[in-house]
Structure formats: C-alpha cells, structure tokens
Amino acid sequence: MRVLLDTQIMLWALTGSSRLRAVARDLITDPANDIYVSTASIWEIAIKHALGRGDMPVSGGRAAELCAAAGYRELPVTWQHAVVVETLPPLHADPFDRILVAQAMAEPLRLLSRDAAVAGYGAIVMAV
Secondary structure (H helix, E strand, O other), X not given: OEEEEOHHHHHHHHHOOOOOOHHXXXXXHOOOOEEEEEXXXXXXXXXXXXXXXXXXXXXXXXXXXHHHHHXXXXXXXXXXXXXXXXXXXXXXXXXHHHHHHHHHHHOOOEEEEOOHHHHOOOOOEEEO
16 A cells, blocks of 8 residues: 555654554555655655644654654655646645645545544544
C-alpha cells in the first residue's frame, strides 16, 4: 500500500512518541508499504518551528533528515495537487491538511491521520 503520513503522524513516528497508535506504527513499519511524506509537511514544520511553537520538536531541516534516514519517500507538491484543492469541500480550513488530502487523491495514496476533520474526506483517509 502507498501511504502518505500527515505531519503529526510523521513527527510521532520519527520521535518514537507514545501518541502514535499501534495500528499506525504497524502500517508505517510494514515493509510491504511505501511511506510518503509531503514537502508541505516539512514546510509546515519549518514555519511552526521558526515561530517557536512547542509542538514542533524538530526543525524542518532535521525532520527532512530523519524522514530520509527512515526511508520515507518525498512527495513534492505539484500543480496538479494544487488544482485538486479547489475541488475539496470546505471540511477543513488548514491549508497544509488540505494539500495533503489533495495529494492523496491525485496520486492516489492513503492519507494516515488522526484529525477527525481530515477523516471527513472519505475513504482516501485512514483515521488512526
């Protein structure tokens, strides 16, 4: 399966957080799955870390290094992804989450998230 991690899930996986549920951990560590991280997630971390947000335990640069070391695949944001955002119903206002949903739909990938609003986008999202 091709799985796109949302930013929070990715951070929890990289930092070994106990907040990452076993079902998510199993999906991420299953060698049969291809794990993707969006450029948008690294961008989100970089912005929030630079603002001194306490919920960003690493910088964007460090997150990118850790993703590469974990074997995650980088998913750049393309024009096609940006255009899909226009078609999304307004279930979620966060632009980072909306681009992740659009990327999952366009590629296609399954988006792994614990955000209840993101889960409203349907079967493309695996709510864990």
